[in-house]
Amino acid sequence: MQGLTYGAVTRDILRPLFKPDAVYLGLVGISLALMGWGGYCWYIQMIEGLGVAGYQPPVFWGVYITTFVFWVGIGHAGTLISAVLFLFRSKWRTGVYRASEAMTIFAVMTAGLFPAIHVGRVWNAYWLFPYPNQRQLWQNFKSPLMWDVFAVSTYFSVSTIFFYIGLVPDIAAIRDRTSGAVKKLYSALAFGWRGTDRQWRHYMAAYGFFAAFATPLVLSVHSVVSWDFAMAQTMGWHSTLFPPYFVAGAIFSGCAMVITLLMPLSIAFKWEKYINVWHYEHLAKMCMLTGGILTYSYGTEYFIAYYSDNAYEWGVFTDRVVGEYDWVFMVMVFCNCLAPLIWWIPSMRRNYAVLWIVAGIINVGMWFERYNIIASSLAHQYDPAAWTYYTPSWVEWGIMAGSFGWFGLWFLLFIKIMPSVAIAEIKELIRPPLKKDEVAA
């Protein structure tokens, strides 16, 4: 950050706003097309019913729940980077945390669609929330599914507050450089922020508390998601290993997605001064750590199944490797355990092409990990007569593709109307302008 001034930081970060180029518009078009296709598939499902999904007894959790867990996992890295690393005063977070937080919000918004899609009658989704009703009918708060509703909605609320509060000083900076209706809009969004001593004092205190609240949420939300599985008497799911295993997997996939999204962004916006190989290397190290935990967890799962001497449990785990879902298992192991190993060579985790390709491979692998857990366990339960092979239908694939369009559209809109790098916090990393420095020079 040497040689940068406060003014240069403001200009550099705000320069790309409001100026869409052809590539950007093309990406928006692709996102809209995917979203439209996903919307059409969802419409078909609402009209025809859940029969258009590929469910077949006893498999009634499939692509929708897989994709739900995938997006919730993606939503982990943002708050980890913004809150946990804030409390640890980690400097490398500053360049990447804003875009990561945005990714978190949009990923959780995407994830939130899937329970509603999965249950079919989306118009009854409000039954998930406790509200007084004439039948005095209440939710079962002992169910992990209800825990999940509260965990994900709390995570979304807290992450959104944390994200928006961080944005306020930067929105004020945009307000001060625009005019007309745009200025009025950003004035409203900035709540009249002026950066006074009083405002900064209470803001920083509150920001610390938000970070402190968000930190346990990072660990809790995917633990709760894992209990959706671990609390069930289903082979391959009923394990105390699941919470740490899921949390590590979520951070692994989230950090990989941050690399996937930020690398083209920082190159296109010419932000190498703010987001560069130093940041990507740290993200790659996070992936190496969590990927190692994940690989260890895969091994532990098999050891527990073997050592339990439970024929049903061991049957599911051997079926995952040599049964009909063996290809899913192979994809998972290659993408999550083997591919990231290349990052142990320092030059490989500093190479942009390798970083981006491996991060993409991890994203694919983490989707298949959830598919492996969900489909193979349900398809191979206690009664061999009921064993089946679940194949997702085109409607399920379409809705999943639509979720990427939905997520992509939100992210693309964000990067053109809000600063994707935190202006005020980048300024904190720069040595402040001092008279004594000028005199000495």
Added chain:
Amino acid sequence: MSALPKTTDEPVSNGTVKSVYAHLDCLVDAIDSLKKAGVRDFIVTAPLPRHEIEELIYEGRPSPVRWFTLGGAIFGGMFGFALCSFTHLNWGMIIPAGKPLVSIPAFLVITFESTVLWGCLSTLMGMMIFCRLPANDLQVEAQDPRFSDDVFGLVVNNLGRKQAVKVTEILGENGAIEVTNGYVRNADEVPPEPVPLEEMGFEPDEPNTAMLARIAIVLTVLIVAGIIGSSLYFQKSIGDELKAQGYSTTTRAVTPVNRPNQ
């Protein structure tokens, strides 16, 4: 994005001196000099948080936002647990295999989530109140767009004509790149009565933390009393109903031990 002007023609009120600093050390020196001169009613604006400024002005006093955080989190925890407990007690049809209706381990998840959510929401409320957001009525002198870019602002208020001259000198001596005395800029206008120094409070609208603490205690007591009262009511009403149906609630485990055929 438009470039910012080097100077601003925004008005400066009589009784106000506005200064602009390009260097942080100059700003800190100016604040220190103002405090030594007994001037206390001023606003500092900065494009980023700097601990030097906060330390100098607030002398290490912590922000009262923390009381909102604590109160919200305590309320949230109790609310979450109460929500689970009361809804399960209210709907007596849930008899989970002889297990207690109010199950502490199962309800801890919702309790935790509610603690975090309400703690966060109340922190947000506290921050908005103490930052006075939305703050669209902040005095115009502090609304210079350059203050969100690369310079620091120091706006001194409630000055008499002589005080304003003295403050202008202090700010200029400490390296301000721009000092505007409202009396000089608005030379044709009638000056307001100066406010005696002893009547100027130090950050006059600093919240009364003792009062906030008392409010928090009273609210907590009310909430606890409400929860205990409601609990007793529900226990009694549901318990009576269950007893009438032949169920036992003495061990908190609702088991059909008193069925006629057993």
